[in-house]
Amino acid sequence: MLSFKQPNHFQSLMVLQWPLSYLILFWIFPPLSIYLLFTSWWPLSALYFAWFFLDWKTPEQGGRRSAWVRNWCAWTHIRDYFPISILKTKDLSPEHNYLMGVHPHGILTFGGVCNFCTEATGFSKIFPGITPYLATLSWFFKVPFLRDYLMAKGLCSVSRSAIDYLLSHGTGNLVGIVVGGVGEALQSMPNTTTLILRKHKGFVRTALQHGAHLVPTFTFGETEVYDQVLYHKDSCMYKFQRHFRQIFGFYFCVFYGRGFRQGSTGLLPYSLPIVTVVGEPLPLPKIEKPSQEVVDKYHALYMDALHKLFDQHKTQYGCSETQKLLFL
Structure with a gap:
């Protein structure tokens, strides 16, 4: 039986x-x-909207991160609630750009956001000279105010143009993509390690076109912090979830965790450790128009590297020796 620590109310x-x-x-x-x-x-709103339209392309051109926002003390309290940490297995050279696969998605991607979009776990000290970005849905950056908050934390659009920009301007950029996408959120259940990856190869093609190194990561504990109600594919609720995704770009997941009182049920996540293990970068050649055969080759190498990363660390971070990493 899992043992939950009791965080303080402020956390x-x-x-x-x-x-x-x-x-x-x-x-x-x-x-x-x-x-x-x-x-x-009205002048305040008018000025903001004028600036909003003048600044329209910024999310596609590297964004506008804020060291002040990334260092808010709120993130350290969130870190300590679980706690959340990051483990480096190899150095990342600032002389290269990197495309990082973030696995698994989980419900709210606590590990990915806390480790790469804040300085709560000391990313800049662990990987000096590396600037992390985490890609998310493009339409978020078309919403006033929300876009500014996301960019300040280091999130970027998952659009092709935004990722191309980061991988072709300067070096030392680390662009994280939750490869399984929102569909993987429906696979998020405790004691499961299922990734949607076999047919998702676009990130490999993009890395090849820029000669960016691929970096596998796996966040242990990400799928443990919430329980989720899963619906049969023929049910009305599942059909609603599919329609919801078509409109908003992500699934309406029905999940629950703990409440403010010990032993109660609520929307707070379970306070269990979350550890993001950053694997060894996989160097890729720069090929402007890679063939499908080449893409398949490096995609297979990436899956193999991710599988090895999981197997090497699974028993250390809560998985059994027999736990398997499944690719869909």
Whole structure:
């Protein structure tokens, strides 16, 4: 039976504000700014929207990260709630660019966001000279205010143009892609290690076109922090989830964890360790137009490297010796 530590209430509030901040920035700030256009405060909203349209291409051109935001003390409280940590297995040279596969997606990708979009776990000290980015849905960057918050933390658009820009401007850029995508969120259940990867090869093609090194990562504990209600594919709820994804780009997952009181059920994640293991980079040649055969070759090498990374560390971070990493 898993043993959950009891975080303090302030840590719990910090974890809760994580998703709530996105909801507030999405549902409240944009409508409020539009409302202000019809009040005496209209110049403030007008100035922001003018700047918003002038700044439209920034998310596709490296974004606008903020060291101040990435170092907020809130992130350290979230880190300590689980706790979250990162393990380096090999150095990353600032002379190269990297395309990093982030596995698994989990429900809210706590490990990926905390390790690569904040300095709570000391990324810059562990990987000096490397600038991390984490790619997410492109339409998030079309939402006023939300886009600025995401860029400040180091998130970027998962669009081809945004990733091409980062891999072709300067060196030392590490672009993380949650390769399994939102579909992998539905695979997120405790005691499961199932990745959607076999047919997802676009990231390998992109890495080849830029000569970027591929970096496998696996976050142990990511799928353990929430339970999820899974629905049969013929059920109305599953059909609703599919329609929801078609509209918003991600699944409406029904999940639950713990509440504020010990032993209660709620929307807080279980306070279990989350460890992101960053594997050895896989050098790739630069091929402007790689053939499918070449893409398949390096995709197979990447899957093999990821499999070895998982097997080498699984018993150390809560998996049994017999636990298998499954690729769909």
